[in-house]
Amino acid sequence: MIEITIYGRGGQGGVTLAKLIATAWFARGQYAQAFGVYAAERSGAPIQAYVRIDDAEITNTNQIREPDHVIVLDPTLIGRGILAGLKAGGSIILNAPKKASKYAELFPGHNIAAIDATAIAVQRGLGTRAVPIVNTTMMGAVARVLGLTFEEVEATFAKLGFGGANAIAAKEAFEFVTSVRGEPALAGSPIARPVEVAPCGLLEIDKIGGPPKIRTGSWATRRPRRRTLTPPCNHNCPAGNDVQRFVQATARADYNEALAVLLETSPLPGICGRVCPAPCMTDCNRKTFDEGINVRELERFVADHGKWPVPDVRPTRSERIAVVGSGPAGLTAGYHLAKLGYPVSLFEASDQLGGVLRNGIPEYRLPREVLDRELGFILMHGISAYTEARIDRAGLRDLTRHYSAVFVATGLQESHWLDLGDGSGVVRQGIEFLESVHRHEEHLEGQRVVVVGGGNTAIDAARSARRLGAASVRILYRRSRAEMPAIADEVDAAIEEGVVLEELVLPVHISRDAGAARLECVRMLLGEPDASGRRQPVRRTDPEAQFVVPCDTVILALGQTGDITIIPEASEIRDHGEVVGLAGAPVFLGGDFGRNEGTVAAAIGSGRRAALHIDRTIAGRDLVLSEEPRVATADLIGTRTFVHDAQRLGRTIDRSQREHSFAEVHLGIEDAVGEAQRCFSCGVCNSCDTCVNYCPEGVLTTDGDTYTFNYDYCKGCGVCATECPRGGIVMSEL
Ligand code: FAD
16 A cells, blocks of 8 residues: 655645546556545645545555655645654655755755745746645646656546646646655655656745744733643553553553553452453443453453563662562552562462462463463562461461551452251352362362352352352342342353353252252342442242242352451550550551452552552652642544554353363454554543644644644634644643
């Protein structure tokens, strides 16, 4: 494909020139596309027009960022800015008063062609002296440089209804265009290399056109100002990830940078990219347009494809910190504390690190290699980890004497129980069941399994049971599906795998019939909302409400609570019975133990905040963000500049492959760049240049990432603010 960008000003006919070029190549049997980006309100405003030519059908309609050739219609726009994205070997075709060789220094190494199209157009009476229309004249030069015959130009003019002076002017340009050769032309181009033509002897006239001359800023009442808002994805990420920034880096296929952005906050991106319920996707503004960005899959892709850095972290501080519990909260706290320079000791009761990530979430959702990769990365930060090191109340008190601060993230260890009578040999706890699945100690061939509960543990137990050969798996939940705390996609996946979900059912008793277990159940209905806002399940009293479920195994997954006996009450310092302080180093609580938010991402965020609080307590540095952010809501997004494009979904293995196998179900997305490019970058400038293109005064200039308003000439019209697709410009009263 050949892509051409035309730079011009409103009124010069840049879009028509794009159409002329496209028409000429279309007549040669090529596919062609032409369109412009411009504001209509005023002639003289900078515009861009684009042409695509290809052998195959052209399906992309985005603005051209890396053109093969550029054409400049207005001499005032000649500058190094037009080189942005220009491919090596392409041509620069200028409407310029001087010969091509005069621009060789400005555009070193490039093929340059120049023609004074303004002089020719004025001379031939095309447009007015103030705004000469140079498009047809430039078509002559373009044809010569890119390899069209003049007969083809004439045929194109005839097709589009351009006669008289247009063809004469084009012919002059065709004959008198000057050029200098830079690099070889693009390989495989359907467009010819620039030709060497004898310098022309054209009449040089005064420069015509140019930027506005009136100092509008002196009477303007409003002024545009750039601003950065918080994208809703960033705002909703419990881990505190800069979602917008990592997605934008992914859109540039810069996966290493994207991974580096994620690692600023979370050391577990491959894990979150697999198991996070992704609250960042809930309020994605793109949902108001078509479908939200698939952030979870992008995070997974980046973690799996980016290059993990080798950390070079050495303790710079003398204060040692103890972390108790190696779930996502403890691991993240240790990681950030080590990065802040603290020597960290991590104490874990189990024989392996990872908490629920290792003992709870099954391998078909979270493969061990992913967990081990991210654990290994965290430990490379110089953390000393001790397994089989259960810390009790006395142990915690000891830690407060030997360390400068202690972070306790012991998770939820006490499983709720349901008294069903004599459940011996039949009833078990979901967490213990999943732990034993991880140890490959479970066999359920031919069994009728009943799981009681509606959270992630219930769904994981049910799906694991299916994989372990259970003849049937039923989930009984006392509320309705809408109230289930489990991740909705996981519930869908369980049903897809053959798990039966029975809503509004409460098991009440286990009875035995000739040794076989029967679970007696009662059907429920939903009553008034309870304290949690969920409608309270109430027993039905009609005769059909009672029924029996034959079963071999009943797995209880009714939630858990933290074991608070670890908190060292005895360290309180009392004065006449009143607590006046605590002895030893400060103790911080986090993760599910601190505030049961029940997700990996929340545990990561909690661990990171704990590290920052500890650092503030010890070092006095205030790295904790407390400001309430201004969120870029959907009403601030200019969706009309975007093209509808469906969300890329992750691939999964077939249902048949999941039977008797703990192989990972999700395989991730393929087109991460395409998915990331759908991101609106809400409230954050991503250098799309729409403001520059639409500024009717031409007073907004850019030099890569920096944008400058020339307030002397800005009349405060607000077009830039209205057109910014991201809500990144705001008008303020003077
Ligand atoms: P934990 O992960 O529970 O880790 C606590 C650690 O502390 C454990 O390793 C434990 O052995 C250790 N410990 C306990 N007591 C002591 C002691 N006295 N001394 C030393 N060490 C101790 N969230 C999601 O976002 N997505 C999911 O898909 C998801 N699925 C889940 C599936 C299951 C089966 C379960 C149970 C939870 C799931 N969650 C999920 C929730 C998520 O896993 C937890 O919110 C998260 O793991 C909490 O992290 P944590 O670090 O606070 O605690």
